[in-house]
Amino acid sequence: MRFTTLSCLLLFLFAFGNATTVTAQSDPLKLKYFGAAGWEITDGTIKVLVDPYLTRIKLGTGPSISPDDTRATVEREDIFVSDTLLIDTLITDADFILVHHSHFDHLADVPYIARITGAKVVGTETTCNILRAYGIPDEQLYPVKGGEDYQFDNFSVRVIPSIHSALNAKHYIDNRTYAEVPKAPLKVSEFIEGGSLMFKARFANHDVLTMGSMNFVERELQGIETDILIAGVNRSQLGLYKYDERLLKVTNNPKIIIPTHWDNFRVPYGFPQQEIAESKLFPFRDHVKHLSPETKVIIPQHLGTIVIE
Numbered sequence: 001m002r003f004t005t006l007s008c009l010l011l012f013l014f015a016f017g018n019a020t021t022v023t024a025q026s027d028p029l030k031l032k033y034f035g036a037a038g039w040e041i042t043d044g045t046i047k048v049l050v051d052p053y054l055t056r057i058k059l060g061t062g063p064s065i066s067p068d069d070t071r072a073t074v075e076r077e078d079i080f081v082s083d084t085l086l087i088d089t090l091i092t093d094a095d096f097i098l099v100h101h102s103h104f105d106h107l108a109d110v111p112y113i114a115r116i117t118g119a120k121v122v123g124t125e126t127t128c129n130i131l132r133a134y135g136i137p138d139e140q141l142y143p144v145k146g147g148e149d150y151q152f153d154n155f156s157v158r159v160i161p162s163i164h165s166a167l168n169a170k171h172y173i174d175n176r177t178y179a180e181v182p183k184a185p186l187k188v189s190e191f192i193e194g195g196s197l198m199f200k201a202r203f204a205n206h207d208v209l210t211m212g213s214m215n216f217v218e219r220e221l222q223g224i225e226t227d228i229l230i231a232g233v234n235r236s237q238l239g240l241y242k243y244d245e246r247l248l249k250v251t252n253n254p255k256i257i258i259p260t261h262w263d264n265f266r267v268p269y270g271f272p273q274q275e276i277a278e279s280k281l282f283p284f285r286d287h288v289k290h291l292s293p294e295t296k297v298i299i300p301q302h303l304g305t306i307v308i309e
């Protein structure tokens with residue numbers, strides 16, 4: 001199973017693991033895309049992981065599952081197990097991990113990654129309690145609600161209250177949180193949302209505004225300027241009013257937008273993503289270009305690095 005995943009990964013790296021460079025007047029910022037809402041962002045001094053989810057479990061059945069994926073199927077009531085061999089090939093160090101919310105495709109690999117890197121983790125009380133369950137010490141954890149603006153050495157991050165994607169055709173609501181430490185290891189279904197956040201991460205010469213979902217609270221973004229927006233890609237089936245228009249307006253048409261969380265994260269790296277790109281990603285790119293012609297939309301490739309000078 002792991003051999004298959006690694007083989008695909010190596011092939012994929014060979015084919016697509018190249019860098020896209022955008023020229024500007026500052027030190028380079030490097031953003032590597034892990035798929036789902038996962039990123040590694042570094043300015044050469046500080047390395048920040050955002051929702052790093054690499055295991056990409058084969059969850060359930062249905063159109064998101066590839067017949068070529070020979071891995072065992074995982075159900076929501078199964079214990080989540082990280083693909084540590086794969087993670088070890090892709091992540092060796094980090095200073096910070098920012099977690100938007102606690103669903104498995106954002107948090108489930110963070111216990112292992114926090115342990116091997118010793119990175120400081122910024123996330124909700126629920127995120128921190130799940131990490132405590134896996135033995136991550138309090139010194140590593142920064143529980144936040146939204147509104148905090150923390151200065152660290154060579155890095156600062158503003159935490160912005162947000163809301164989750166309107167799943168289930170706008171019937172989604174989940175107010176559960178972990179006010180106490182749950183029992184580890186958790187089932188996939190036990191990675192509850194626990195509230196949603198956005199982050200404004202300030203690097204040496206660039207600010208990056210990050211999203212982990214396809215939703216936002218307009219009043220919380222007012223006045224928050226950024227040159228780079230990592231934007232959740234929303235399509236009409238999620239049923240929000242003028243999502244692209246409102247997002248661009250409230251963020252004042254960022255110079256660079258990088259779409260996130262648009263891929264099928266139930267298949268391993270190297271599996272085709274063209275269909276979902278055509279139905280979600282490219283229409284978003286084209287709409288943004290139409291609404292804000294000055295904005296550069298950079299399409300990320302799995303495990304490819306975007307370099308912003």
Ligand SMILES: [Zn+2]
Binds near residue numbers: 193213
């Ligand atoms: Zn979620």
